[in-house]
Amino acid sequence: MSPRPSVRPGGRSARVQQSVHTAVRELQAERGRPDLTVPLIAARAGVTPSTIYRRWGDLKELLSDVAVERLRPEAPPADLGSLREDLEHWAVSFLEEMSSPAGRCYIRDALAGDPDGSNAGQCSAYAIEAVETILARAAQRGEHVPPTDAVMDHVVAPMMYRILFRQGLLDPQYARDLVATVFYRLMPLP
Amino acid sequence: MSPRPSVRPGGRSARVQQSVHTAVRELQAERGRPDLTVPLIAARAGVTPSTIYRRWGDLKELLSDVAVERLRPEAPPADLGSLREDLEHWAVSFLEEMSSPAGRCYIRDALAGDPDGSNAGQCSAYAIEAVETILARAAQRGEHVPPTDAVMDHVVAPMMYRILFRQGLLDPQYARDLVATVFYRLMPLP
DSSP states (O other): OOSOOOOOTTSHHHHHHHHHHHHHHHHHHHHOSTTOOHHHHHHHHTSOHHHHHHHHSSHHHHHHHHHHHHHSOSSOOOOOSSHHHHHHHHHHHHHHHHHSHHHHHHHHHHHHTOTTSHHHHHHHHHHHHHHHHHHHHHHHTTOOOOOHHHHIIIIIHHHHHHHHHOTTOOOHHHHHHHHHHHHHHSOOOO | OOSOOOOOTTSHHHHHHHHHHHHHHHHHHHHOSTTOOHHHHHHHHTSOHHHHHHHHSSHHHHHHHHHHHHHSOSSOOOOOSSHHHHHHHHHHHHHHHHHSHHHHHHHHHHHHTOTTSHHHHHHHHHHHHHHHHHHHHHHHTTOOOOOHHHHIIIIIHHHHHHHHHOTTOOOHHHHHHHHHHHHHHSOOOO
């Protein structure tokens, strides 16, 4: 998140954040993005435009914050009983969500209004957390596991690169092939 | 590039494009980005604002086009006599350029005003062209070469992912390590 006054959960600051985020999501659903303006969002949220400018700087930074909230995973990765299945299942779902029109839009919004890189960092933190959950579960089962960064660099990064830069080269088999590459080529020696 | 009237080289359309692009670059150098507006750019370029709106849609799309032009490589990759050296040298330079403050800014601008993904596609096309030049040269020397997509997925994509999403994890050794991974782990059997 961009640097801004810290939020006391339940305080006025948290209520403002929630009502403004909700206003953005409602207006995006009703009108599409090109129409959005700060005064329109402020009116819907019941705050003054200056409250939004003071807290978020500008529309792009607000949209970036809302996008990152929408990219937050709703549940931990599924436990299917083996590392290979868990990673494949997670990678296929990740690719499907992020490459959907909504997913691409959130990623671009998150990157666009993020002067210090903290919202982009939060996006990768969500992926790292999911990968680490899968790896820790596998290690507890006694399975041999790759380092987190092998999965980030060679499964997550290639998918995200194609989503952002090479549209039209994406299908679930691509996600499974990347997981297979980690398993057969990039696993450290036991 | 976004769909727009085709440009006859040397025609009025090409002259408008050049003067508008030049105006953006000059103003960015003088004033920084937050201050840029379409009327300001139009005045500097000697065109009407409506010429810009008609051709580019909005400021974001214009900045995306200018950013892609700036990301165009100025020279083909260096020929150092071996595939490993050529790839390492290119990857280290690519990482250095793209992770600089200006490079990050161009990548974000390119992605932000690119409704159909064609400017992002052009960014990856530049990288693909450089990689294919290096691989073709090595093949001509009789060296064993990986597929282009192995380099895109496992060298270019991990660097770009860290540039966009995981700042602070970048140094030249990271680029060299990714090239080593392709050489020792991902090379197809001869």
